Amino acid sequence: MTEIGTPEKVDDIEIRLLLEALFLKYHYDFRNYAMASVKRRLKQAREQLGFATFSALQESLLHEPAMLPKLLRYLTVQVSEMFRNPSYFRAIREKVVPHLKTYPTLKVWVAGCSGGEELYSLVILFREEGLEERTIFYATDINQEALQAAEAGIYPLDRLQLFTENHRKAGGKTSLSEYYQAAYGGASFDKGLRRNVVFSDHSLVTDAVFGEMQLISCRNVMIYFDRGLQDRALGLFKDSLARKGFLGLGAKESLRFSKHAGEFADFVREEKIYQRQDR
Structure with a gap:
């Protein structure tokens, strides 16, 4: 019997497929970003945007262009201040x-x-x-x-x-x-x-x-x-x-x-x- 991957491993596969889809469809390339940070941000996006799985989020991203800016809010860090440091x-x-x-x-x-x-x-x-x-x-x-x-x-x-x-x-x-x-x-x-x-x-x-x-x-x-x-x-x-x-x-x-x-x-x-x- 083939061993089914753990939920954590399935998440990792789905995330990599999602990042590949983001690159192929919209040319935003996060595939080589630090994976721990990307994974944390995508989990937050999935939960707050109301998707049960990363695959569901990927489907929306591929077929609904309005999803792109919503996802980018999570993947791109927008925290700064004037004259920081x-x-x-x-x-x-x-x-x-x-x-x-x-x-x-x-x-x-x-x-x-x-x-x-x-x-x-x-x-x-x-x-x-x-x-x-x-x-x-x-x-x-x-x-x-x-x-x-x-x-x-x-x-x-x-x-x-x-x-x-x-x-x-x-x-x-x-x-x-x-x-x-x-x-x-x-x-x-x-x-x-x-x-x-x-x-x-x-x-x-x-x-x-x-x-x-x-x-x-x-x-x-x-x-x-x-x-x-x-x-x-x-x-x-x-x-x-x-x-x-x-x-x-x-x-x-x-x-x-x-x-x-x-x-x-x-x-x-x-x-x-x-x-x-x-x-």
């Missing part, structure tokens, strides 16, 4: 900006921009340092709803105290209140902050280089990738950076074990800011 932004301001000021024009890529908090933090910092006018900012994410939220630039009022304190600790030269006004039941950030911003759908998993950047900030995105996918993303960043360009990663991320580690030098080691080596 203020010491990172202080290091950008004090150590990286002096180098950036030597360029006549600049391109900055915020990869995995989520709801836009990191983007606005950098635009405000660049405005305070006199660099905004010569800079194009690219804000990318795979989640269309996140991109729409980022472009709207409206955040709950109860988050502004934290944002304001982070801005101060990051070396802010003005009051954060100068950049927003209360509206729509929240804090609406100045539309002028988006004047030089390009919002775009871009996947670190499947998409290619689209420009030459002087600074790339991609924080707390690769912690959800497995080693092969981390290498893929870091290779993309390497190929996207101009000579002596800068890469900022999250506090729990590192280049240390990447095959691309030799292409970068530590610039501000404690803040995970690296500089592209000469080509």
Whole structure:
């Protein structure tokens, strides 16, 4: 008699089939994300969206396009804050900006921009340092709803105290209140902050280089990738950076074990800011 797999093993099979279906149908590739994290998020999605099995969720995904954005809410992490880890932004301001000021024009890529908090933090910092006018900012994410939220630039009022304190600790030269006004039941950030911003759908998993950047900030995105996918993303960043360009990663991320580690030098080691080596 053939042994029937345990429910746990059946779940694993169904999850892999679901991820394969998501890739083949919509070209969103989560197959090499850290599986423990993906499994936890898919279980939450299955339960909250009302499906008894992952196979039932897969059937809905394949035949009902409206299910895609619902599922992506669970698979893409949308938790951030303005000037998160203020010491990172202080290091950008004090150590990286002096180098950036030597360029006549600049391109900055915020990869995995989520709801836009990191983007606005950098635009405000660049405005305070006199660099905004010569800079194009690219804000990318795979989640269309996140991109729409980022472009709207409206955040709950109860988050502004934290944002304001982070801005101060990051070396802010003005009051954060100068950049927003209360509206729509929240804090609406100045539309002028988006004047030089390009919002775009871009996947670190499947998409290619689209420009030459002087600074790339991609924080707390690769912690959800497995080693092969981390290498893929870091290779993309390497190929996207101009000579002596800068890469900022999250506090729990590192280049240390990447095959691309030799292409970068530590610039501000404690803040995970690296500089592209000469080509």
